[in-house]
Each structure stands twice: as structure tokens, then as C-alpha cells.
Amino acid sequence: MIAARTLIRLTAVGLVVASMAACTRRPVTPAVPNTPPAGDMGGPAYPTAPTGPIEGSAGAGVAAPGSAQEFAINVGDRIYFDLDSYQVSPEAYARLDAQAQWLQRYPQVMVRIEGNADERGTREYNLALAARRAESIRNYMIERGISAGRIDTISFGKERPIALGSSEDSWARNRNGRTALVSGAN
């Protein structure tokens, strides 16, 4: 089981890498020198183990199974990218795999992948860069068996930051792709 998953994952990585190699010769290594190790650049930490359901008290809203809230809480709707990179990083595989599994459980759900960039780039180029991020996630999902027709994409460039401030940490959080549930959720 684990071996099979790993194999699928490697295949997926191989496909993504191959498709990117076919698309561009652009290096995905960070362009800025003195970049901290990748672990520091990965933005918010991903849970190392699957997070259990979160109990809520009445009135505060319990996440109904199959709802957007449940998706955001139990699966996680964002993954993060390295500086100037649009390659899905290995740290993000678990979350995207979980997203794909969730979407397989709720096959009526349609999603929109939103690509985001940090503020350290010019407006139009960042729109194009963030679009590549959204597309990388979309391709990953398709490789994991989600029908292409269920996945729309949009680039928000640097226009919709989720973290304030001009720090490495904020920039890392703002380099993300979000899987938004468009319809079909409970």
C-alpha cells in the first residue's frame, strides 16, 4: 500500500517534472542568493500526520462532512511554493493527495485552483507566474485521477495576499495555490 502510493507519487512527480521540462528550461531553483534552506522557505508547516477532525461547539459551526469548511479544516486548501518556483514541492504532496482523495469522495464537487504570488515581483509577471502555480496543482490533481473538467484555474497574482508584512515568512505564505470549492459541496 505504502509502496504503491510512493510509486504513484513518484510517477506523478516524474510527470510533472517531465511536463515542466517540456514546457520550459526555466530553472526552479531560488534566484536570490543566501536563501535559507528549503525547510525555512516552505512557508507554513504542513502537518506531519493527518489532522484529526476538529470538534466544534454548537453555534460556532461544526464542519459538515463534504463541506468547504470541512475541506479547509481536515484537508487544507492551500499549498505553498518556493521563491520564483511553480513546481509542487515534495512537502505539498501529502496535502494535494488528501485533496484528491477528498474530491474522489465527493465527485460532484467542482474546484477552482487559485494561484498566488508574493509582493516581490511586478504585477503582470506575477499574474503569469501565479498562473503557472495554479496549473501545476491542476496537473497534479489530474494525475491523481481528478477529471480535468472539474478543475478550473485563475491567477490572482500578488493581489490577494493572506499574510501581511514584508518578511520572508509573509512572502512564503503568500506564494501559494488554493483549491477553492466552487460548487457541489455540502
Added chain:
Amino acid sequence: MRLNLLLSTVAAVAVAGATLVQAQSARPQAPAPQQQTPVEVEIDQGVIRPFQIAVAPFSGPNGSQVTQVIGDNLRRSGFFEPMNPSGFIETGLSLQNAPNFPQWTQIGAQAVLYGSVTPRADGRNDFGFRLYDPYRQCQLVSYNFTATPEQWRRISHKIADVVYQRMTGESGFFDSRILYVAESGTGLNRLSRLAIVDSDGADPQFLTGGEEIILTPRFSSNPNEIVYMGLGKDYSRIYLYNLSTGRRESLGEFDGQAFGPRYSPDATKVAFSIIRGGNTDVYVMDLRTRQLSRLTSDPGIDTSPSFSPDASRIVFNSDRTGTPRLYVMNADGSGQRPISRGGGSYTAPAWSPRGDLIAFTRSQGGRFATGVMNADGSGERQLSSSYFEEGPSWAPNGRYLMFARQTRGGDTNLWMVDLSGRVIAQSGYQGRGSDPAWSPLLADTPTQLGRAQGPDSCPS
């Protein structure tokens, strides 16, 4: 809104008709004139001393405001240093008289501007003015604008343009407006609205209500027509918007996300980018036929197209070789070749209205800079650099650039730099804003500037 106000200008050459020549003797060179430190404009090292101009108070309705606007414009240009009126010896200049030249050379005035606002029988006002060279003792300009009284500010810009043009030999730029994206709100609750403001920062007006994030507004060659991008929660759209009629329409629905629009110089086409399958290419649409043509097709990001003023070529941004560089192609997409030569990232190119230069944003080593290069990529010069700045837009005379500058962790404002890099200052509009776009001149500056109009006109 003053969008629809008709500006009727009458080139009434004879301001007062009187012969102005007076026999006056020039005194020896004046003693060192008093310095007035500009508040808004930084002038590096005083390499070039701004031209000392005396803007004498205009008489008549709104006269003092007209005087103020003209003086502020001239100062902001960096070429002029309007002198402190408290040092003026001669007061009460009237259009019927030439200045008392020695009283101006004595205080070091290199030019003297004065005028009056005079109500007419038809309800409009005459805005007459004269510009003299007190050293040569001759008249540089004599001119009169006629307009409705409420247009005093607009006329002040036009007078400043006439003075700028006569003294520098370059066309003016004050009678223009700036489109920008007004930013308000705090934290992650930011409101983004399309706005427009006079070139000197006066009269800012919102054009959208904040329901969409606004990006990259740009003028057509007609200053009443603009194009911009609106980003909604789940869509993005390019709008064509006529400021005088209020008509707004979508450029179209495309198979992919469209962004980064720019008009062709004759306003018959819009070039922009479309993202398809994660890949961004440059397209151009004929606005009459709505026919779409694809200009680039490589797998790299191709974006930010900007036409040369003769419409024959387009400069754009591509990272097809790895990092973003500037490329030039023919307007049909043929002959694509890189022009930028340095390291780092080059983005956001803008072709000068004169055709000679291309402005851009360059980032390298964690800083962002505004620069210019020749259309073949040679002669690159950096004009400004900071923690973050982007998106230069040309003044109508191709002598200044406006761009957005963000302080670290702080707000974004509009800044201006001249081609020498000498004047770097916040723009006339000091509020929060980004994505400035400079309009063409709202109307042509008169060409008959009063040369050889009278017996005391300057020979050149």
C-alpha cells in the same frame, strides 16, 4: 467631473494691444539671488541649477490660485525654481506694461511671468499672460486663453505648459491626468479602486466602487478612453471604458485569463496576454472586427506588450530563456529578439511616446529599479531604485516617468523621475496608489507662442 467641459481656447494674440516697449537700461549682473528650497523635489547635488523664474501674482478672479498652480507645476518639473514673491521689487505688473527689467535682474529673475484673469461679456474669462526675459529685455510669450471661469485650474496647467515649452524647447505635460489604482483600508482588508487625478494631484476622483481589484489601467491616445483589468472573486476581465460617455464594456470572453492590456497608438487595437494551460502569450485584438491574433507561442511567459509610437513594433516581457527579459518584435509577432542585456529580472516595459527609449522595472539583488534603455537595448540607465518600485508610465512629452514605489512593510505611492534621474519625488498626488498611467496631453499646446508678435519679442 470636469470630463465633459469644453475648453475653448482663443489664441488671442493681442492681449492688450498696447505697445510695450519701454526704454530701460539693463543694470549689471544682479547679486546672488535668494535661494528657495523646494519642498517636494529632490535635486541631486545641485548639478544643474533650476531656472529662476518670477511668477508674479495674476490679477482677477482666481488669480492667486492660478499663480499658485503655475508655480507648483514649474517647480515640480525640476527645471524651474519659482522665486519667493516677497523678494519682488516691482509689484502690480499689468498686461499693459512690460516689466521694469532692472528690478527683476536685480533679484536674479531669469524670466518674469505675469498675467490677469478678466471676465468677458459672454460670461467666460480671458486668461492673458506675458513672459519676459529681463536680461535680454524682450518678450518670450504673449498669449491669451479664453474659457469658462471654473476652468481656471485647467488653464493654469496650460499656461505652465506654454512656459515650460518656451523655456525648455520640449513640449509640456502639465495639462494631463493620471489614472491610478487608489488603495485604501488596512491589513488584508484592502480596497482597490480605479481613480483619476490631475497631473499635479488635484481633484482625485474614483471611477470604480471597490467591488473588483483593479489592475493596470492605461490610456488610449484619446485621453477619454481607457482600458483596465478587473479581478473579481472568481473571474478577471479586461474593460474598455469611455470616461466622457461612461460607457464600459468587456473586451471579450476568452479561452483563458486575459490581462495586461495596452492600446495601440492609433487606438484601433489592444494588445494583452492570455493564460492558457498555465502558459502566457501575447495577443492583439482589433477593436472594430474583434478579431484576435496570437503574437507569441513559446512555452515561456510572454506578457506586458507595449507598442512603439509608430505602431510598427512591440516591446514585451518574456522568461523563455529562464529569467524575465525584454524582447522586441514586429507588430505582427515576427522577428522576436531579446534586447535587455544585464542580469536580474527585467519586467513591465513601456515604450516612450517619443519612440527613442523603453522604460522598465529591473530587479536584482533584492532591490527594484526604474530604468530606460534605447529601443535596441543599448544605453541602459538606472533612474531610480528602492526597496520596491514598478510599472513606469511615460509623461506625454517623454521626459518623465511615473511609477509606484512601496516602502518595506508600508504603503505604496506614486513617484516621478525625470530622464536625467535628477528629479525624484513623490508625484503631485500624494495619497496611496499604484499602477499609474499618464494620459496624453488633454489638448494640444498652442504653437504660436507669441514669437515675433510685437516689437519687443525676443529674436529666438
